[in-house]
Amino acid sequence: xxxxxxxxxxxxxETGRQVTLACHQTWNHNNMFxxxxxxxxxxxxxxxxxxxxxxxxxxxxxxxxxSRSNTEDLPLTLESAASSQTSVYFCASSDPGxxxxxDTQYFGPGTRLTVL
Amino acid sequence: xxxxEQSLFLSVREGDSSVINCTYTDSSSTYLYWYKQEPGAxxxxxxxxxxxxxxxxxxxxxxxLNKKDKHLSxxxxxxxxxxxxxxxxxxxxxSYQLTFGKGTKLSVIP
Numbered sequence: 001x002x003x004x005x006x007x008x009x010x011x012x013x014e015t016g017r018q019v020t021l022a023c024h025q026t027w028n029h030n031n032m033f034x035x036x037x038x039x040x041x042x043x044x045x046x047x048x049x050x051x052x053x054x055x056x057x058x059x060x061x062x063x064x065x066x067s068r069s070n071t072e073d074l075p076l077t078l079e080s081a082a083s084s085q086t087s088v089y090f091c092a093s094s095d096p097g098x099x100x101x102x103d104t105q106y107f108g109p110g111t112r113l114t115v116l
Numbered sequence: 117x118x119x120x121e122q123s124l125f126l127s128v129r130e131g132d133s134s135v136i137n138c139t140y141t142d143s144s145s146t147y148l149y150w151y152k153q154e155p156g157a158x159x160x161x162x163x164x165x166x167x168x169x170x171x172x173x174x175x176x177x178x179x180x181l182n183k184k185d186k187h188l189s190x191x192x193x194x195x196x197x198x199x200x201x202x203x204x205x206x207x208x209x210x211s212y213q214l215t216f217g218k219g220t221k222l223s224v225i226p
Contacts, residue, residue: 031212042218043159043204050212090158094212103147103208107158 003027006091006108014116019078021111023091031094032074033105034058034066036087043090049074081115088112118142122205122217129225134192136220138205141186145207148181149214150190153202162190162203192222200224 004025013019023032034046045058047066055066063085065077078085089112092105122138140148146167151159165172165179165188172179178191192199205217 033213040218043216045213048213092159103210103212103214104149104161104164105214106161107151109158110156 004091004093004106004108006089006111008111009109010112010114012114012116013081015081015083017081019081019113021076021078021089021091021113023074023076023108024072025091025093025106025108026072027093027095027106028071029093029095029106030071031105032068033092033094034064034074034076035090035092036060036085037090037110038087046076046089047074078113081113083115086113086115118145118207118209118215120205120207120215120217122203122220124218125221125223127223127225128195130195130197132195134190134195134199134222134224136190136192136203136205136222138188138190138217139186140188140205140207140215142207142209142215143183143186144209145186146210147208148179148188149204149206149208150177150179151204151206151216153204153219155201159204195222195224197224197226 007022033048035043049068091108094105119141128134149164150162176193180189202219204219206214208214
């Protein structure tokens with residue numbers, strides 16, 4: 001079955017280190033998204049991509065970067081981790097080609113990141 | 117931009133109906149969604165409704181849309197303990213992006 005996976009599921013790192021969170025989908029979806037989930041803030045969009053070589057900043061992009069070298073993967077990099085980036089991170093994908101619906105997103109299981 | 121609001125908590129007794137409400141601000145929202153998040157898991161798509169519909173029913177779930185008031189509700193009939201979760205309302209305007217509410221935590225009392 002097609003799916004979307006994230007790794008690692010849990011990560012503890014130290015302030016100042018570079019961290020990369022992986023997201024891989026096997027649906028062949030063009031669109032991929034990264035969100036962070038924090039208490040009191042719900043889901044906030046970090047970065048998104050509408051296809052290979054396309055990346056865009058979301059609402060809370062400072063301190064994060066993404067790259068899209070193929071359809072299946074959108075890794076999220078924290079250049080220099082900060083305690084404020086302790087959060088749960090979700091990856092999602094969507095396919096604008098689905099008849100009658102351009103916006104439905106499918107989510108991965110999440111990565112819990114702790115920055116000490 | 118779009119703003120989506122929903123109450124943060126709801127508590128119901130097992131067997132009763134649950135109604136989770138949501139309001140949104142962008143009248144051009146084309147698709148309105150309900151997602152469910154169980155503890156430690158990602159968001160699971162429950163259902164969605166297109167903006168030209170008033171109601172959509174799927175087994176125990178009923179979605180009502182009042183486009184004039186920009187109000188969306190999710191009714192869960194015969195609520196079970198397994199329905200305890202956080203429910204997110206989301207709106208999309210056909211631009212591939214979704215705006216999410218902060219989520220309503222549903223607690224089901226046995």
